[in-house]
Amino acid sequence: MTNLGPAGAPSTTIAAIAGEVGVSVATVSKVLNGRADVAAGTRARVEESLERHQYRRRNRRQPGGSGQIELVFHEFDVGWAMEILRGVEEVTTHAGLGLTVSQLQGAHRPSPGFLGALLARRPLGVLLVLCHLSGVQQQQLRRDGIPFVVVDTDSATSSSVPTVGSNNWNGGLLATRHLLELGHRRIAVVSGPRDVLCSRARTAGFRSAHEEAGIPVDPQLVRYGTFSAGTGLEHGLHLLSLPDRPTAIFAGSDMQAIGVLRAARQRGLRVPEDLSVIGYDNLPLAAWTTPALTTVNQPLRDMAGVAIQMLLVLTRRNELATSRIDLVTELVVRESTAPPYT
Amino acid sequence: MTNLGPAGAPSTTIAAIAGEVGVSVATVSKVLNGRADVAAGTRARVEESLERHQYRRRNRRQPGGSGQIELVFHEFDVGWAMEILRGVEEVTTHAGLGLTVSQLQGAHRPSPGFLGALLARRPLGVLLVLCHLSGVQQQQLRRDGIPFVVVDTDSATSSSVPTVGSNNWNGGLLATRHLLELGHRRIAVVSGPRDVLCSRARTAGFRSAHEEAGIPVDPQLVRYGTFSAGTGLEHGLHLLSLPDRPTAIFAGSDMQAIGVLRAARQRGLRVPEDLSVIGYDNLPLAAWTTPALTTVNQPLRDMAGVAIQMLLVLTRRNELATSRIDLVTELVVRESTAPPYT
Incomplete structure (x- = not known):
């Protein structure tokens, strides 16, 4: 059974699939079109048969689409x-x-x-x-x-x-090395969502830079959240209220970094004199924040x-x-x- | 002559237009398809004939496009x-x-x-x-x-x-009234391109607010440029170097205003203590600049x-x-x- 017949010849494959699985042609067609109104078990058997026969719809492959x-x-x-x-x-x-x-x-x-x-x-x-x-x-x-x-x-x-x-790992490494080389020893990271791998990769780069330098990471300085300015503001306010506050914050996005800049301002801290901030992405607006953001260029x-x-x-x-x-x-x-x- | 015949009947109109103008059917078809390879005079005569007969292509009007x-x-x-x-x-x-x-x-x-x-x-x-x-x-x-x-x-x-x-006129009026009510008397406007009507409308609103208050507008405080941050920086630096510098700047866009904030910082001026700045648009980022921008909401x-x-x-x-x-x-x-x- 194949559907690679001569051009224009009607394909018999959907009917054959339907016969093999024991469902109607309409049901196979529904599965092919991604329709929701097919029982899960039926869909699975049709999918399995379609895959086994490597079914491909010919009409979708024509040029001039x-x-x-x-x-x-x-x-x-x-x-x-x-x-x-x-x-x-x-x-x-x-x-x-x-x-x-x-x-x-x-x-x-x-x-x-x-x-x-x-x-x-x-x-x-x-x-x-x-x-x-x-x-x-x-x-x-x-x-x-x-x-x-x-x-x-x-x-x-x-x-x-x-x-x-x-x-991402390299981005986290470069940003953290830069802060360590400037002399920072208490560095916080505000990353993206914990279940998004890029967040964890950047945090891993952050840890690797600390290991290279033989400096321990304080677990309470490692934060996760959304990539928004609101997350940067929220974590920034919290981090800057710690008795032994960080002297630098590495944010997971430029938008987060903009939220951290706002948090520093609300706490009466000057950037970069009292607090260093690094963003991530290098969006066009990163050059226009006050002060202009040091950031990791992600070549979007x-x-x-x-x-x-x-x-x-x-x-x-x-x-x-x-x-x-x-x-x-x-x-x-x-x-x-x-x-x-x- | 009409092309509103029964559905499916072949339209004779292109041929009729071609006959009337004295060109080939292919030429009329080229004009209909917006092709560049038709002489300007010929195109004008075909366009004129098409318009006079209110020619409409039927096949483009079918449902299911x-x-x-x-x-x-x-x-x-x-x-x-x-x-x-x-x-x-x-x-x-x-x-x-x-x-x-x-x-x-x-x-x-x-x-x-x-x-x-x-x-x-x-x-x-x-x-x-x-x-x-x-x-x-x-x-x-x-x-x-x-x-x-x-x-x-x-x-x-x-x-x-x-x-x-x-x-736009109302936007310019509201922004300028706000500055006048705060007590500003030397107010600059950095607008968009002079040949774009919205720039002129906002500047007209700026002038109207001054007229209401009986305060003259200094012509050297009225500037035009692109809507970019770069324009805001450039005009901002120039305006803030004047011997009798403005105490407030009304920008034509939030991006321009961000450039003005940068100019103020480069001149060692604090916003809003030494200089008031108003943007235009109310983009999401206007809430996140340092300081957060007063702006005119354009409900994009x-x-x-x-x-x-x-x-x-x-x-x-x-x-x-x-x-x-x-x-x-x-x-x-x-x-x-x-x-x-x-």
Whole structure:
């Protein structure tokens, strides 16, 4: 049984799958279209049969499709999303492709309804930013011949999914080394969510720099939260109220760092004279804070550009040379770091 | 001659237009598709004939088209574009429509090639942000049955183009009244580009507030530039070097205001003790600057929401109740304004 018959010949495969599993053709079709109204057990048996026969829908693989790339964000946040959008749009416009943009309102996985609507638009390819497809959803796209690439800082992504990220451990190491070299000995870290791997990788880099220097890390100076300015303000206020407060804070994002700057101001501390602050991302606005932020450059626009180039290679049915690329992070020293007050 | 024949009947209109003008069918087709390779005189005669016969392409008006809305930005800037994108995407996703996003890299009018690529995607409708279609381009969209709406702060837009804006004159008035009420008498304004009407409207509001208070405006305190932080820094440094420097600066955007904050810091002036600063837009980051910005709220997300709702009404072939809506601007007082130092 195969569905690679001559062009135009009606495929008998859906019927064959239906016969094998013992369900109607309509049910197989519902599973193929990602519809929710199929019992879980039935769906699993149909999926299993489709996978075993490596079923691929031929009509989705024809050239002259929508000419659209789908860019899916986990959310439209303040700086990140715009940098990614700029990097992707530059390439798609040059390639004569349209760019359809959507967001998951903070979720890290598309709902079946969301993905169904996306697939109904028959995109050439899908680029996911800080979000992932489930195993079943990945199969669904493969079956439709729609390639996908992920932009994520989470380097534990399955190697079977082409992913572009950046070296978070190195970013944490560089930022912390800089503070240690300036003479700081009580350094706090406010990282992103504890269950997001990039947060843990940066914190691991923070610890490694301390180990290199033979300086212990005080556990109460290691904090986790969202990447927002609000988290930076909240943890900053708490850290700066400690009896033995830190002389430097390494934030998990530029937005968090902006919240830490606010906390320092509310506590009557000058930056960098009384407190050093380092951000992460190097968004355009990091050069314009008061004082201008020392930060770790995460090359978002380049990451976006590399990811969309990978996706275009896949849409042309070519193989990728490598499926996992981490771009380099670098320290950008501006005004918010200095030796500790003595 | 009409092209409103029974469904499915081949339209003879292009041939009739070609015959009337004395050109080939291919030439009429090129004009319809916005192709550049038609002599200007020929194009004008074809356009004239198409308009006179109110030619409309039937195939573009069928339901079940792309289901895509095109959102065209004049550029992807730091805060504005993301606010608009959020407001539009919320509505299109709810309506089950895809959202295709592009930008003109700072141009205020799409090139023929850009518009041709957009029309080839057969969108349901087009939303333009801070950019406009030429008269010929407007005809092209009308002919294809593709409605369009503009989001712009420029209230001089032709009344035949549905437009959503905000009241700039009122914004300038409110900001300047606030500074005058605090006791400021030497107030500078750094506005957007002089050839953009919203800049002039805000400056007019600035002048009106002075007139109300019977206080003259010093012409050397009225500046124009781009809406960027760099412009704010440059004009800020210059204004703060004047022998009789202003005690307050009203900026044309929050980004400009951030540049002014930087200029004050470079001149060793404290905000708001030595200098009051007001921004414009009320971007999310305005609450997080040091000090937090007093600014004029331009309800960008609401403007985007109203505009896309208008566009959806038009895509359903309904009439709009009104074709020009200005949303209200409001003053948001935070930390960057205070009475002048005495």
